[in-house]
Amino acid sequence: MSKFLSSKRAEWPFIRGVLLPVVLVACTTLSMGAGAILWAVGRSNDISAERQLLTTEASIRAAVQELAQQQEMVAIWDDAVVELNKRPLDLKWVDANFGVWLNKTFGQDEIYILDDRNEPLVATVGSTRVAAEEYERVRGSVTDLVAGIRGAPDSLHRAHVADLATASYLKTGQAVHDAHLLELNGRPAAVSVMKIIPESEDVPYPHDREFLLLSIRYLDGSFITQLSEQNLIDGLRFSSTDTPEQGEVSVPVKSDVGHLIGYFIWNPELPGDRVLRSVGPVMAAAAAMIVLLLGALVRRLRQSTTALERTVLELKASEAQAHHLAFHDVLTGLPNRALFADRLNHAIAQMKDGEQIAVMMLDLDRFKHVNDTLGHHAGDSLIQEFAVRLAGLVDSGVTITRLGGDEFAIVQTFASGSHAPQALCESILAASMQPYDVLGNQVFVGVSIGLVLAPEAGLDRIELLRKADIALYRAKGEGRNCYRVFTSEMDETINVSRAIEEDLRAALATGKGLEVAYQPQIAQGGAVVGVEALARWCHPTCGYIQPSQFIPVAEQTGLIVPLGEWILRQACMASRRWPDLFVSVNLSPVQFRSGDFASRLIAIVRECGGHPQRIELEVTEGVLLEEDGRTTDALRRLREAGFRIALDDFGTGYSSLGYLHRFEVDKIKIDRSFTHSLGKGGKAATVIKAIVALGHAMSITVTAEGVETETQRNFLDTAGCNEMQGFLFSKAVSEDQIMRMLSRSSSDKARNHVNTMPVQSIG
Numbered sequence: 089m090s091k092f093l094s095s096k097r098a099e100w101p102f103i104r105g106v107l108l109p110v111v112l113v114a115c116t117t118l119s120m121g122a123g124a125i126l127w128a129v130g131r132s133n134d135i136s137a138e139r140q141l142l143t144t145e146a147s148i149r150a151a152v153q154e155l156a157q158q159q160e161m162v163a164i165w166d167d168a169v170v171e172l173n174k175r176p177l178d179l180k181w182v183d184a185n186f187g188v189w190l191n192k193t194f195g196q197d198e199i200y201i202l203d204d205r206n207e208p209l210v211a212t213v214g215s216t217r218v219a220a221e222e223y224e225r226v227r228g229s230v231t232d233l234v235a236g237i238r239g240a241p242d243s244l245h246r247a248h249v250a251d252l253a254t255a256s257y258l259k260t261g262q263a264v265h266d267a268h269l270l271e272l273n274g275r276p277a278a279v280s281v282m283k284i285i286p287e288s289e290d291v292p293y294p295h296d297r298e299f300l301l302l303s304i305r306y307l308d309g310s311f312i313t314q315l316s317e318q319n320l321i322d323g324l325r326f327s328s329t330d331t332p333e334q335g336e337v338s339v340p341v342k343s344d345v346g347h348l349i350g351y352f353i354w355n356p357e358l359p360g361d362r363v364l365r366s367v368g369p370v371m372a373a374a375a376a377m378i379v380l381l382l383g384a385l386v387r388r389l390r391q392s393t394t395a396l397e398r399t400v401l402e403l404k405a406s407e408a409q410a411h412h413l414a415f416h417d418v419l420t421g422l423p424n425r426a427l428f429a430d431r432l433n434h435a436i437a438q439m440k441d442g443e444q445i446a447v448m449m450l451d452l453d454r455f456k457h458v459n460d461t462l463g464h465h466a467g468d469s470l471i472q473e474f475a476v477r478l479a480g481l482v483d484s485g486v487t488i489t490r491l492g493g494d495e496f497a498i499v500q501t502f503a504s505g506s507h508a509p510q511a512l513c514e515s516i517l518a519a520s521m522q523p524y525d526v527l528g529n530q531v532f533v534g535v536s537i538g539l540v541l542a543p544e545a546g547l548d549r550i551e552l553l554r555k556a557d558i559a560l561y562r563a564k565g566e567g568r569n570c571y572r573v574f575t576s577e578m579d580e581t582i583n584v585s586r587a588i589e590e591d592l593r594a595a596l597a598t599g600k601g602l603e604v605a606y607q608p609q610i611a612q613g614g615a616v617v618g619v620e621a622l623a624r625w626c627h628p629t630c631g632y633i634q635p636s637q638f639i640p641v642a643e644q645t646g647l648i649v650p651l652g653e654w655i656l657r658q659a660c661m662a663s664r665r666w667p668d669l670f671v672s673v674n675l676s677p678v679q680f681r682s683g684d685f686a687s688r689l690i691a692i693v694r695e696c697g698g699h700p701q702r703i704e705l706e707v708t709e710g711v712l713l714e715e716d717g718r719t720t721d722a723l724r725r726l727r728e729a730g731f732r733i734a735l736d737d738f739g740t741g742y743s744s745l746g747y748l749h750r751f752e753v754d755k756i757k758i759d760r761s762f763t764h765s766l767g768k769g770g771k772a773a774t775v776i777k778a779i780v781a782l783g784h785a786m787s788i789t790v791t792a793e794g795v796e797t798e799t800q801r802n803f804l805d806t807a808g809c810n811e812m813q814g815f816l817f818s819k820a821v822s823e824d825q826i827m828r829m830l831s832r833s834s835s836d837k838a839r840n841h842v843n844t845m846p847v848q849s850i851g
Contacts (some may be wrong), residue, residue: 107386114382118375125371129364136357143319144339144352148269148276148307155280155303156267158194162186163301164262166286169293172201172209179210179217187212190303195314197277198226198304201284204297206234226304229272230279234300237266237281262287268344269307274328276307276341276349307341308350316354324354417490419468420475428489432499432549435487436542445501445542446509449556450516452494453534453568458526466526467494470533473526477519481512497556513537513571521569534569536560545574558582565644588641591627596650601626604658605820608829609672609791609813612805616830618670618704620813621659622820623651648676653692660698662823666830672704672734677711680718686725700730704755708736723751734791738779748786756783760794763814766803773803780808 162168162185171181183189187199192215199212200223208223267280284299305311308326316324323336328350332338338351384398415427423431435445452474459467471494478488478496487499502508520535538560545555559574561582566572595601603626606619625633642648656673663671679685693700705726711719727733734755735748748756758779765772776792783790792804795814804812818829 110382110386114379118378121371121375125364125367132359132363136359140319140321140354140356141337141339144315144321144324144354147315147319148341148352151305151307151311152267152269152278152280154194155196155278155305156263156265156282158190158196159265159280159282159301159303160263162190163265163282163284164287165284166288166291168284169286169291169299172284172299173293177209182210183212183217186210186301187217188215191215195305195310196303197306197309198222200302202234202300202302204294204299206231206238206300209299226272229270230281230302233266233268233270233279233281234302237264237283237300239296269341270343270345271347271349272304272306274349276326276343278305278307279303312352320357322355322357324352327351327353420472420490422475422479422488422490422496424489425491428487428491428497428499429549431487431489432552435499435501436547436549439501439543439547442504443501444504444544445499445552446512447540447542447552447556448498448500448509448513448571449538449553449560450496450498451536451560451564452520453536453564455494455533458531458533462527462529462531466529466531469526470524470531473524474520474535477522478516481515481519486512497553509539509541510571510573513539517569517571536563536568537571538563538574539571540574565640585641585644588633588638589645589647592625592638592642592647592651595625596647596654599654601628602651602654603822604655604662605822606662606671606826607813607820608818608826609811610817611811612809616669616833617811618672619666619826620672620674620706620820621655621662622674623655624820643676643678646678648678649682652676652679653688656689656692656703657696660693660696660703662826663698663702665823665827667702669830670702670704670732672706674706674736675711677708680711680722683718685718686722686729689726689731690729700726701732704732704734706734706736706757720751727752748788753788755789755791757791757793757813758809760814763792763794763800763804764796766800773807776804776809777807783810784808 168185171178171185182201186201187210190196190199191212197214200208201210203209208220211218211220211222213222262285263282264285265280265282267278270277270279272279279302281300281302284301286293312324312326315321326341327338330338330340330351332351332353335355336353337356338353340351341349343349388398415424415430416422417424432445432447439445452470455467455470458470471490475488475490475496478498482488482498482500485501489497489499491497498512500509500512516535516537520533523530523532538556538558540552540556540559542552546552555574555578558578559572562578563570563572572578603624605622605624607622608616609618609620611617623635623639625635625638627633639648642651652673652675659671659673663669682688689705690700693703707723723733732754733751734757735751735753736757737759738756756779758776762772762776766776780790782788789810790808791811791813792800792809793813795801795804795812795816797816800814801812801816821829
């Protein structure tokens with residue numbers, strides 16, 4: 089008994105001085121950590137729910153304003169006033185430009201055109217024109233709104249619409265309208281009414297007796313689906329009563345006169361819960377590990393032998409971790425380049441009869457844009473998310489590697505004859521196109537994939553990687569966001585491109601073989617008003633090489649910069665011989681990437697004695713699509729210096745009014761594909777007329793390219809094209825031939841024998 093008490097007394101200082109403080113610190117630290125995590129989880133859930141709540145409320149209000157903006161596209165229109173005053177009314181025209189068009193284009197549910205007595209002239213429900221009596225279903229709910237825009241004083245005495253009547257109507261530019269959130273037949277609806285008036289003052293219309301356009305968009309139909317998809321809101325629905333189920337939240341929907349219509353109810357996104365489910369077990373394991381480590385520490389203080397063994401185990405664990413880091417990417421945890429090479433060599437060595445190996449090289453499209461605009465942390469987050477998506481598409485037998493930056497590689501062994509690699513490529517493309525939530529921002533990127541198959545393309549690891557890289561290069565060159573399978577033709581193309589690059593570099597250094605040809609641009613009436621400077625290259629051994637062969641190589645290698653400057657110098661010197669003509673010079677998107685691009689162009693024109701007012705710079709939509717500070721600043725400085733800006737290949741890409749306004753374009757050039765399609769069916773004639781009308785409306789010169797026949801010329805002349813260009817008038821010719829052409833044209837005019845430019849090719 090005495091010995092037992094003595095042992096206890098010997099252990100008590102250790103327990104009091106070491107064990108109790110350690111236990112107290114451990115419990116306090118773990119409790120604080122768990123509390124902080126739970127608080128962060130709850131706060132994250134609250135912020136997410138609040139964000140979705142604000143997004144929903146903002147979207148509801150925005151729907152009302154968008155309705156008026158959509159109406160303005162057809163309500164402020166000369167043709168609308170003219171057509172609606174015709175009798176009998178052309179209902180097909182009205183459907184195509186009002187009711188059916190507004191439904192199919194913007195999803196408006198009901199559209200009514202009211203006459204000067206506020207009676208329905210035309211009614212459209214969904215995508216179908218219906219009897220005018222259908223208006224009676226909503227007349228009572230919209231009467232005050234209609235009366236208010238008419239300025240009728242009897243609308244002011246109604247107490248339940250006092251707020252609507254006081255405002256009477258809104259006027260935005262020419263548009264006179266009023267839009268509100270109302271209750272229609274127990275459903276929430278964005279309702280907007282707008283006067284239909286002409287855009288120009290030349291079209292007469294009865295003031296204060298205008299036709300009215302009434303549009304209704306119910307917010308419990310397709311609007312809910314659209315709102316849910318755009319904002320990733322799960323289970324969004326409308327209910328007339330506030331009855332959310334467990335886990336759901338609701339937001340009341342009130343009309344603009346304060347009446348409660350119902351509630352939007354949905355399952356809020358709870359990122360905190362997801363994080364807790366993901367990290368909770370890990371944190372619990374970590375907490376347990378901390379407790380165990382503390383226990384081990386206590387035991388080490390008591391038993392030196394146990395401490396030594398524990399040290400050995402920790403050293404082994406560190407060695408295993410170092411080995412893992414040597415063969416895995418730190419950011420994504422995927423195998424790195426070294427392990428990828430080992431896995432590929434192993435796959436090649438172990439390949440059996442009836443098996444093939446697929447090697448894929450992947451590169452994210454527009455990744456640099458994410459890094460430049462959102463920062464490198466956003467880029468890292470995007471890389472991690474993409475790695476997770478890749479891992480979810482393959483089984484354990486497929487190796488996914490991050491080579492570095494935004495480059496990935498995949499090795500897949502599969503049965504010969506199957507299309508497993510192509511199917512995987514399609515799955516990767518589909519997965520990559522889904523939006524990424526990066527640091528609170530939603531971004532969209534794509535992926536380009538190069539695919540090579542062994543043993544068809546060889547069994548050497550380095551050679552397979554080279555060929556996969558060539559296929560990747562082809563995928564990027566053919567529009568990105570696609571995959572391409574390596575073929576021997578690609579290898580030959582690379583060799584040809586490399587030879588063209590070397591010879592073109594030599595030609596730029598010596599100036600030998602490069603030429604500039606000029607294709608006339610003809611005004612209405614036949615006069616030559618300008619020329620387009622086009623690069624020509626006479627190779628010392630291959631003869632003339634098509635621009636379609638060497639210009640893409642110049643853009644890919646950066647040689648387009650010195651080549652473009654050389655062409656500009658030649659064009660400036662040639663323009664001094666043609667004081668009455670402008671000279672067009674094409675610019676590449678690559679040239680705009682230089683910070684001093686505009687200053688360099690201005691300096692070249694001054695050095696050559698040219699006049700910026702006679703130089704027209706042609707840009708493609710590729711320049712405008714890469715719209716950033718450098719592009720905008722360069723175009724602004726060039727316009728201030730006096731250069732004219734022309735938008736080339738108009739109608740083939742993402743042409744928009746925004747470009748024409750934002751960049752103050754002087755000319756649009758209709759792409760030759762539309763000209764060639766004239767008389768062959770299709771919609772080429774309609775598109776050309778629309779482009780000409782757009783250009784004239786904005787005081788922009790319209791030029792048609794690729795004119796080769798008199799039929800095309802006559803149509804374009806009738807359509808109102810200001811200028812034409814093509815083989816009908818002349819191919820691209822030398823500077824001296826242009827001079828002879830101008831001299832002959834002047835002589836012909838003096839003799840009054842020829843009124844138009846000769847149509848035969850020259851040279």
